[in-house]
Amino acid sequence: MKMHVAVDIGASSGRLVLGEIKNNRLELTEIHRFKNGFTEKQGRCLWNIDQLFTEILAGLAKVRQEGVTKCTLSIDTWAVDYALVDVAGERIGEVVSYRDHRTDHTIDHVTAKLPADVIYQKTGIQFLPFNTLYQLYEEDPALLAKADKILFVPDYLGFLLTGEMRTEVTNASTSQMLNLKTRTFDEELLALSGVRKEQFAPFAEPGDFLGKVKPALTAEYGLPETDVIVAPTHDTAAAVAGTPGVGTDWAYLSSGTWSLLGIESREPIVGQQAFAANYTNEWGVYGSYRFLKNIMGMWLVQEVARLLKGAYSFPELAALAEKEEAFQFFFPPLDERFLNPADMIQEIQAYCRETGQAVPETPGQVTRAIYDNLAICYTLQLRELMQLTGKTLSSLYIVGGGANVALLNQLTADLSGLRVFAGPTEATAIGNLAVQLIASKELADIAHARKLIKESFPIETYIPSGENFAEVLAKYQMICEENGGLKHVN
Numbered sequence: 001m002k003m004h005v006a007v008d009i010g011a012s013s014g015r016l017v018l019g020e021i022k023n024n025r026l027e028l029t030e031i032h033r034f035k036n037g038f039t040e041k042q043g044r045c046l047w048n049i050d051q052l053f054t055e056i057l058a059g060l061a062k063v064r065q066e067g068v069t070k071c072t073l074s075i076d077t078w079a080v081d082y083a084l085v086d087v088a089g090e091r092i093g094e095v096v097s098y099r100d101h102r103t104d105h106t107i108d109h110v111t112a113k114l115p116a117d118v119i120y121q122k123t124g125i126q127f128l129p130f131n132t133l134y135q136l137y138e139e140d141p142a143l144l145a146k147a148d149k150i151l152f153v154p155d156y157l158g159f160l161l162t163g164e165m166r167t168e169v170t171n172a173s174t175s176q177m178l179n180l181k182t183r184t185f186d187e188e189l190l191a192l193s194g195v196r197k198e199q200f201a202p203f204a205e206p207g208d209f210l211g212k213v214k215p216a217l218t219a220e221y222g223l224p225e226t227d228v229i230v231a232p233t234h235d236t237a238a239a240v241a242g243t244p245g246v247g248t249d250w251a252y253l254s255s256g257t258w259s260l261l262g263i264e265s266r267e268p269i270v271g272q273q274a275f276a277a278n279y280t281n282e283w284g285v286y287g288s289y290r291f292l293k294n295i296m297g298m299w300l301v302q303e304v305a306r307l308l309k310g311a312y313s314f315p316e317l318a319a320l321a322e323k324e325e326a327f328q329f330f331f332p333p334l335d336e337r338f339l340n341p342a343d344m345i346q347e348i349q350a351y352c353r354e355t356g357q358a359v360p361e362t363p364g365q366v367t368r369a370i371y372d373n374l375a376i377c378y379t380l381q382l383r384e385l386m387q388l389t390g391k392t393l394s395s396l397y398i399v400g401g402g403a404n405v406a407l408l409n410q411l412t413a414d415l416s417g418l419r420v421f422a423g424p425t426e427a428t429a430i431g432n433l434a435v436q437l438i439a440s441k442e443l444a445d446i447a448h449a450r451k452l453i454k455e456s457f458p459i460e461t462y463i464p465s466g467e468n469f470a471e472v473l474a475k476y477q478m479i480c481e482e483n484g485g486l487k488h489v490n
Helices: 049-065 106-113 116-123 132-137 141-146 153-162 169-173 187-193 215-221 235-241 272-276 299-307 314-322 344-354 363-389 406-416 427-439 446-456 470-482
Strands: 004-009 013-022 025-035 039-041 044-047 070-076 082-085 149-152 209-212 225-229 250-255 258-265 280-283 289-296 395-399 419-422 460-462
Touching: 004 049, 004 235, 004 427, 013 049, 013 427, 025 049, 025 427, 025 446, 049 070, 049 153, 049 215, 070 153, 070 235, 070 427, 082 132, 082 141, 082 153, 106 116, 106 132, 106 187, 116 187, 116 272, 132 187, 149 153, 153 209, 153 225, 169 280, 225 427, 235 250, 235 258, 235 280, 235 289, 235 427, 250 363, 258 363, 272 363, 289 363, 299 314, 299 344, 299 363, 314 363, 314 406, 344 363, 363 406, 363 470, 395 406, 406 419, 406 460, 427 446
Parallel strands: 004 070, 070 225, 250 395, 395 419
Antiparallel strands: 004 013, 013 025, 039 044, 082 149, 209 225, 250 258, 258 289, 280 289, 419 460
């Protein structure tokens, strides 16, 4: 039986997961897990990219220790961030995190040179301050001048493993620099950020063969013989590929550090309404598009847990929240002030205080406020999604770590009126593996893969209560609108 390894690295942790089909089920074994996170150095938020590569090698060595002598491997990570590489293949400088504040005001500078609606018609990508377009605009010109290639983070890790450079399309599309019509980098947008098309490696699609892990690495670290397959390297693209939706009347919510809410479409949707609503058309697997909205997600709770210095686990915070009364505090998770504040708890409290509300004080109240307002936000965005697409949705699939939060899942079902299916939690790794299985001819196509996923993993169902929450939704909207509206993360 063929063995496959998913390297799945998120903003807060990474893992190597071994997958194989046994008894008509996809079975997963987590081989290696490690922490991730940016660090602040001299006013910059930086990733430790060398440590991530070391962890990949350590995990792959563990795969060999499990008795696996041959396997395939694919890498997915977060989007938009990049490494600069010189002509000798050496990295230039550090890899800056998308949460760095260097691009806080860059959208205004760029759209003063090229109108926002023109950029949207070219790319179909939502305006987020950390898109690669704006990061490159703020990049040190001296470093850019030295760069022979600009590699997105998962492409750079793949290059370190194999020596081969490619630009995987699902991740590259999030840069806001790919043209929907030409399906390549838009030279007018590149010129705005001071880079050239030649500074990007040739494109690769999910399922393409990248190369073999370098023999020197295999020998030095005791690795299995490994063929590296190009994953949908953007973790959201992988998560959607791993979502077991059937038919066309479902939406997905990839619930992790970010909440990515949308549908899978065969064509981009770039009308004026989609532009005004700041929806994005990220490229997906096998010619699809992910028409979705970015919403601040579990990052809010992650920051609360961090500020409480580990006093409570995530399940313990959820248990505390469940004991609190619902819908006592309102704040908009889409507002840019919650992107990376110095203190998330104080920022939520400050918003409530500024808007004349009671203020959440205890860990349970703060966490309850987060879950209540995320569920409200999901509901309003689902309504907007249906208006923009003309679809009538009957169900929402929640995948990723947030699928474990039963309170939030039930709140979302109750407020939205949709059936909520929660799971699998490891959808990103599963989608990564699904593409490997298709590339290896063990599965025929993505429909076959989703059928296998649905039959392989437990999925919890949440039925709407039928209660009317119109007053709750109206109060949320009133508070937002009466206090300057939303300063969207755009």
